[in-house]
Amino acid sequence: MEPLPAAVTAILLDIEGTTTPITFVKDILFPYIQDNVEEYLQKHWHEEECQDDVRQLKLQAEKDSGQKGFVPIPSNTEAELQVIKGVAANVLWQMSLDRKTTALKQLQGHMWRSAYASGKVKGEVYDDVVPALKKWKGAGMKLYIFSSGSVEAQKLLFGYSIEGDLLELFHGHFDTTVGSKVESDSYRRIADKIGCSTENILFLTDIIKEAEAAREAGVHVAIAVRPGNAALTDEEKSEYHLITSFDQLPLQSTH
Ligand SMILES: CSCCC(=O)C(=O)COP(=O)(O)O
Numbered sequence: 551m552e553p554l555p556a557a558v559t560a561i562l563l564d565i566e567g568t569t570t571p572i573t574f575v576k577d578i579l580f581p582y583i584q585d586n587v588e589e590y591l592q593k594h595w596h597e598e599e600c601q602d603d604v605r606q607l608k609l610q611a612e613k614d615s616g617q618k619g620f621v622p623i624p625s626n627t628e629a630e631l632q633v634i635k636g637v638a639a640n641v642l643w644q645m646s647l648d649r650k651t652t653a654l655k656q657l658q659g660h661m662w663r664s665a666y667a668s669g670k671v672k673g674e675v676y677d678d679v680v681p682a683l684k685k686w687k688g689a690g691m692k693l694y695i696f697s698s699g700s701v702e703a704q705k706l707l708f709g710y711s712i713e714g715d716l717l718e719l720f721h722g723h724f725d726t727t728v729g730s731k732v733e734s735d736s737y738r739r740i741a742d743k744i745g746c747s748t749e750n751i752l753f754l755t756d757i758i759k760e761a762e763a764a765r766e767a768g769v770h771v772a773i774a775v776r777p778g779n780a781a782l783t784d785e786e787k788s789e790y791h792l793i794t795s796f797d798q799l800p801l802q803s804t805h
């Protein structure tokens with residue numbers, strides 16, 4: 551890759567497939583939710599946070615009701631255990647489609663809290679990630695995360711990572727409350743919130759639809775090619791800067 555354009559002052563990072571192996575999300579984080587969601591809901595059902603998560607899931611279910619295979623959430627007139635089982639079934643249905651709804655991600659973030667805090671789970675990052683983040687930050691870059699995982703889930707992953715607490719490396723975190731990762735406006739909103747132009751941002755992701763949305767907004771993009779990531783077509787390979795490791799992202803001397 552050519553040196554980063556001098557205009558770039560902020561690096562925005564995707565997590566799954568970019569900083570972190572997809573297998574960590576698919577084989578560790580998601581099964582934890584699938585195995586524990588019903589028990590979690592039973593344990594926390596009467597807490598305000600859990601009730602808010604359920605409210606958000608019900609609002610999402612209203613939007614999803616026309617979808618093929620949709621799993622409805624029973625109304626509160628049903629027995630409590632029936633509602634809990636229905637919420638759990640809806641969560642499992644959303645996860646079977648790898649939905650990125652804010653409601654699902656909010657509940658997941660709350661559920662992972664105890665998995666990380668107890669030491670059962672540690673956030674994985676590729677070996678090249680921490681040295682590169684430290685170098686970029688040392689060179690004056692501002693580092694941000696943009697993931698479909700909730701901000702709380704992001705902070706857990708990096709706060710309880712295999713390399714220790716990495717949170718001080720980041721200036722900020724964005725999730726789908728700013729908009730979907732496949733919509734250009736989300737990247738414009740992020741630039742506004744950071745207080746810079748979209749041209750000042752470099753976005754690293756593994757997903758072409760996210761790359762297209764970011765590029766349409768004027769954000770610079772590089773694609774992370776990691777083991778297990780979705781294959782790219784020859785056309786996609788030729789259209790984007792590809793990196794297999796963060797140390798392939800050279801800074802100009804001005805940075
Ligand atoms: C950071 S939480 C775990 C990842 C997750 O739930 C997810 O949906 C990954 O989304 P990303 O946008 O980081 O690919």
Ligand SMILES: [Mg+2]
Nearest residue numbers: 564566567756
């Ligand atoms: Mg990703």
